Amino acid sequence: MTILINNKSGEALYNQIYTQIKEQIISGGLRENELLPSIRGLAKDLRISFLTTKHAYDELEKEGYIYTVQGKGCYVAPRNAELIREENLKKIEAHIEQITQLAATGNISSAEIMEMVAFSLEDTK
Numbered sequence: 001m002t003i004l005i006n007n008k009s010g011e012a013l014y015n016q017i018y019t020q021i022k023e024q025i026i027s028g029g030l031r032e033n034e035l036l037p038s039i040r041g042l043a044k045d046l047r048i049s050f051l052t053t054k055h056a057y058d059e060l061e062k063e064g065y066i067y068t069v070q071g072k073g074c075y076v077a078p079r080n081a082e083l084i085r086e087e088n089l090k091k092i093e094a095h096i097e098q099i100t101q102l103a104a105t106g107n108i109s110s111a112e113i114m115e116m117v118a119f120s121l122e123d124t125k
Contacts, residue, residue, distance in 0.1 A: 001030060005046055013048055017056035025065050025076055026084055036066060036074045
């Protein structure tokens with residue numbers, strides 16, 4: 001598992017950890033029931049407070065991405081198809097917002113956008 005911390009980003013450190021682990025789980029980079037680094041071990045590797053790492057792990061567990069086995073550690077939770085679908089829908093909505101803003105500034109019609117989307121979907125088949 002690779003976690004990169006950017007101290008200059010302005011984003012909270014726990015959120016950077018949370019986001020990167022969540023993305024690795026959603027993408028399949030981290031597999032179901034895979035043991036994650038210990039909270040203290042990850043904190044030491046990243047040279048941050050273990051409380052920061054614990055906060056990220058707590059959020060991941062609260063949202064169902066990981067689970068804890070007392071005395072053994074934290075593991076990747078079995079893939080929840082609905083949870084992953086919801087995350088992907090959020091990403092698509094964010095991209096759609098960007099598309100609509102670009103379309104408005106570029107005088108691009110909704111019909112043209114729909115045509116581009118349809119064309120892109122054909123490429124994925």
